[in-house]
Amino acid sequence: MKVLIGYMIDGRNSGIDKYLLRVLGVLQGAGIQATVLTGGHNAALAGILRPYGAELQEVPSLQHPLGQYAAVKRLVIARHYDAAYFNISEPMNCVGAMAARHAGVPKVILHSHSTCQGETGSLNGKIKAVLNRLARPALYRYGDAFYACSAEAGQWLFPKAVLRSRDYRLLYNPVDVAEFAYQPACRERVRKALGLEDACVIGHIGNYQPAKNSSFLLDIAQSVRQYIPNAVLLSIGDGPERPAVEAAARGLPALRFLGIRDDVPELLQAMDFFVLPSRFEGLPVSAIEAQMAGLKVLLSDRVTREVQLSSYCQFLPIDSGEVWAKALKANWPYPRKDFRQERETVARFDLDKQKDAILAIFEQN
Numbered sequence: 001m002k003v004l005i006g007y008m009i010d011g012r013n014s015g016i017d018k019y020l021l022r023v024l025g026v027l028q029g030a031g032i033q034a035t036v037l038t039g040g041h042n043a044a045l046a047g048i049l050r051p052y053g054a055e056l057q058e059v060p061s062l063q064h065p066l067g068q069y070a071a072v073k074r075l076v077i078a079r080h081y082d083a084a085y086f087n088i089s090e091p092m093n094c095v096g097a098m099a100a101r102h103a104g105v106p107k108v109i110l111h112s113h114s115t116c117q118g119e120t121g122s123l124n125g126k127i128k129a130v131l132n133r134l135a136r137p138a139l140y141r142y143g144d145a146f147y148a149c150s151a152e153a154g155q156w157l158f159p160k161a162v163l164r165s166r167d168y169r170l171l172y173n174p175v176d177v178a179e180f181a182y183q184p185a186c187r188e189r190v191r192k193a194l195g196l197e198d199a200c201v202i203g204h205i206g207n208y209q210p211a212k213n214s215s216f217l218l219d220i221a222q223s224v225r226q227y228i229p230n231a232v233l234l235s236i237g238d239g240p241e242r243p244a245v246e247a248a249a250r251g252l253p254a255l256r257f258l259g260i261r262d263d264v265p266e267l268l269q270a271m272d273f274f275v276l277p278s279r280f281e282g283l284p285v286s287a288i289e290a291q292m293a294g295l296k297v298l299l300s301d302r303v304t305r306e307v308q309l310s311s312y313c314q315f316l317p318i319d320s321g322e323v324w325a326k327a328l329k330a331n332w333p334y335p336r337k338d339f340r341q342e343r344e345t346v347a348r349f350d351l352d353k354q355k356d357a358i359l360a361i362f363e364q365n
Contacts (some may be wrong), residue, residue, distance in 0.1 A: 001029075001032045001033065001077065001082045001083075001199070001362065002032075002033045002034075002035070002080070002081050002082055002243070003027065003032060003033070003034050003035070003081060003082060003083045003084070003085060003279065003362055004034075004035050004037065004072075004075070004076065004079075004081045004083070004084040004085070004100065004105070005020060005023070005024075005034055005035065005036050005037065005054075005084075005085050005086075005087075006036070006037035006058065006072075006084075006085070006086045006087065006088075006096045007037050007039065007062075007086070007087065007088075007096070007361060008020055008036050008037070008038050008045060008049075009038065009039060009042075009045075009288075010044065010045055010260075011044075011045045011049065012046075012048070012260050012262065013047035013207055013237055013238055013239070013260050014128075014207060015113070015173070015284060015285040015286065016087050016089075016113050017107055017284075018173075018285050019087070019113075019149075019173045019174075019285060020036070020047075020087060021052070022174055022175075022176070022358075023358055023361075024036075024049070024052040024054050024350055026149040026351075026355050026358045026359060027052075027054075027358075027359075027362075028052050028053050028054075029148075030359055032359075032362065033053070033054075034052070034053075034055070035055045035056075035057050035075075035079070035081070036049055036052065036053040036054050036056050036057065037053070037057055037058075037059055037072070037096065038056060038057070038058055038059070039058070039059060039060065039061030039068070040058060040061055041058055041061065042056070042137075043056070045178070047171065047314055047333070054183040059071040059075070059201060061095075062092075062095060066097045068071060068095050068096060068099070069095050069096075069098065069099045069101075072095070072096045072099035072100060072103075072122060073099040073100075073102060073103045074103070076099065076100050076103035076105055077103050077104075081272035082097070082104055082105075082106055082107070082362070083105065083106065083107040083108070083109065083361075083362045083364075084097065084100035084105045084107070084108050084109070084287075084337055085109040085111065085361060085362065086100075086108070086110055086111065087090045087111045087113055088110065088111070088112065088157070089112075089113050089114035089115065089118070089157075090114065090117055090128070090132050090135075090157070091126065091131075091132045091133075091135035091136040091139060091157060092131040092132050092134075092135045094110070094135055094138070094139055094142055094244055097110055097139075097142040097143060098138075098142050098194065100142075101141070101142045101143075105218070106364060107144045107145065107362070107364055108142060108144050108145075108360075109143060109144065109145045109146070109361055110139060110142065110143040110146050110147070110157075110158075111145065111146075111147040111148070111149070111171070111361075112146075112147070112148040112153040112154055112156065112158065112282065113153060113282040113283075113357050114153060114156060114157070114211075114280070114281070114282040115150070115152045115153050115155075115156045115280045115281065115282055115304070116156060116279075116280040117129060117132060118209070118210055118211055121157070123222060131171065136157070136158070137159050137161075139157070139158055139159060139162060140158075140159060140161045140162050140165075143162075143167075144167065145167050145361065146158055146162045146165070146168040146169075147168075147170070147171045147361065148165055148168075148169075148170055148171070148282075149170075149171065149172060149282045149283040150170070150172070150282055150283040150284075150304045150306045150307075151170065151171050151304070151306065152304050153282040153283065153304075154168065154170065167170050171354070171357055171358075171361070172283060172306070172348045172349050172354075173283055173349065173352070174284045174287060174350065174351040174354040174358070175285065175288050175289055175292050175298070175349050175351060176351045176352075177292055177339055177340060177343060177346060177350050177351070177352070178340065179265050180265050180268060180289050180292035180293045181292065181293070181294070181338055181339060181340045182269065182293055182294035182336050182337065182338045183269055186266055186269040187270055190263075190266050190269055190270035191268060191270045194234075194270060196232055196270065198226045198230060199230050199231065199232045200230050200231045200232070200272050200273075200328075200332060201231075201232055201270055201272050201273075202224065202231060202232065202233045202234070202271065202272065202273045202274075202275055202328065203233075203234050203235075203236070203267065203268065203270075203271035203273065203274045203275070204217055204233065204234070204235045204236065204237075204253075204265065204274070204275050204276065204291070205235075205236045205237055205274075205276075205286040205289075205290075205294075206236075206237045206276065206278070206284075206286060207237055207238070207239040208238060208239030208240060208241040208242035208245060209239045209240055209241060210241070210279065211278055211279055211280055211281070211326060212237075212239075212276075212277075212278050212279075212298065213277045213278055213279045213318060214235075214239070214241050214245050215241070215244075215245055215248070216277040216321065217233060217235055217245065217249075217255060217275075217277070218245065218248055218249055218321070219320070219322075219324075220233060220251045220275060220277070220321040220324045220325060221233050221249065221255035221320025221321075222252065222254075222321060223321045223322040223325035224254055224321075224324075224325040224328060225254050226322075227325050227326060227328065227329035228325075228328060228329055228332060231328070232253075232254055232255075232256060232268070233254050233255045233256065233275075233349070234256050234258055234271070235255065235256070235257050235258065236258045236259070236261050236264065236267060237259070237260060238259055238260050242257070245257075245304040264289070265289070265293070268275070268289060268290055268293035268295065269293060271290070271293075271295055272295070272296075272332070272333075273295060273296050273297070273328055273331070273332075274286075274287070274290035274291075274296075274297045274298070275297075275298045275299075275324065275328075276297070276298075276299045276300060276301055276303065277299075277300045277303055277316075277318045277324070278299075278300045278302060279300070280302050280303075280362055281302070281303045281304065281307075282301075283304060283306060283307055283325050284299075284303060284307060287299055287303065287307050287313070288307060288309070288349050291307075291309045291310070291312060291313060291337075291339070291346075292309075292339050292346065292349075293311075294336040294337035294338055294339065295312070296312045296313075296314070296331050296334055296338075297312060297313045297314070298314050298315075298316055298324060298327055298328065299313065299314070299315050299316070300315070300316065300318050301316060301317050301318070302318070303315065308337070309345060309346050310337065311347045311348070312334075312337060312343065314327060314331075335341075
């Protein structure tokens with residue numbers, strides 16, 4: 001079986017990319033050959049995909065919809081894929097699915113991974129809003145199966161005709177429980193390497209782009225040491241807003257920037273809290289990973305409650321960093337959880353229990 005999968009960025013800094021790498025692992029185990037679409041040249045991503053036996057195919061980005069449509073259609077006609085699986089955040093991102101449908105792919109799948117349009121206020125945002133309104137009703141014609149990472153993500157992307165159909169279902173973003181489970185020895189080693197043995201380490205993982213509300217980390221960092229004097233906030237990730245946030249953080253000893261990292265499971269062991277003050281999310285994989293690592297997690301109240309695994313997950317408004325600082329103090333210290341002992345509690349996010357559901361995405365009806 002040959003499948004086409006879109007879209008990946010760099011394999012390192014995106015929740016969708018993390019999800020798709022786990023999907024590729026399941027497909028490889030089932031002997032399914034995958035081709036992954038990306039917009040533009042990315043040799044590093046090709047290297048990341050190599051262990052999964054997946055081929056990378058570069059096509060024009062969604063900023064060039066006609067070029068992408070033509071490239072995907074040519075690829076599909078030449079390769080004769082059995083299924084095409086598109087993971088998107090906005091209705092207007094359906095160009096690849098449209099091309100796959102018109103090229104005759106037997107099964108086209110659309111999967112929603114967001115709950116809101118990323119850009120709104122500018123002229124570009126207004127144009128996007130119009131395009132999204134026009135594209136949304138057409139999605140039912142382009143897909144044979146429809147998935148969402150949360151109920152709100154499905155309601156954002158799909159028209160009511162899809163939501164009411166038997167072809168629509170939820171599929172939560174899975175995590176390897178064993179990979180992220182709490183490991184005291186790893187915690188000590190990583191904290192020592194970072195020079196944070198005696199600190200209260202607050203972690204953040206995310207792209208520096210409007211949805212993630214990255215500048216709110218400054219508000220937390222400015223307040224937290226009033227309540228936890230040895231607090232240090234580690235931010236992992238990169239993106240267009242990072243230079244501005246990093247420049248504004250100069251002189252704030254409580255905030256450190258680590259950039260994109262490939263050792264996220266180990267860094268989570270070193271943390272004491274995880275914070276995610278997003279303006280909106282589909283269903284943040286990073287918040288699931290942090291909870292799997294046994295951390296107490298503070299999330300924006302704009303994040304879906306479907307992400308909550310236990311009382312260790314708390315939701316807060318994003319109008320005051322001091323509120324977050326006080327919440328951190330109120331929860332510190334605490335005993336770390338080990339979800340390996342509670343696999344049924346996290347079953348809907350457990351990769352081992354989701355493998356059949358992932359393979360079912362590509363089965364012919």
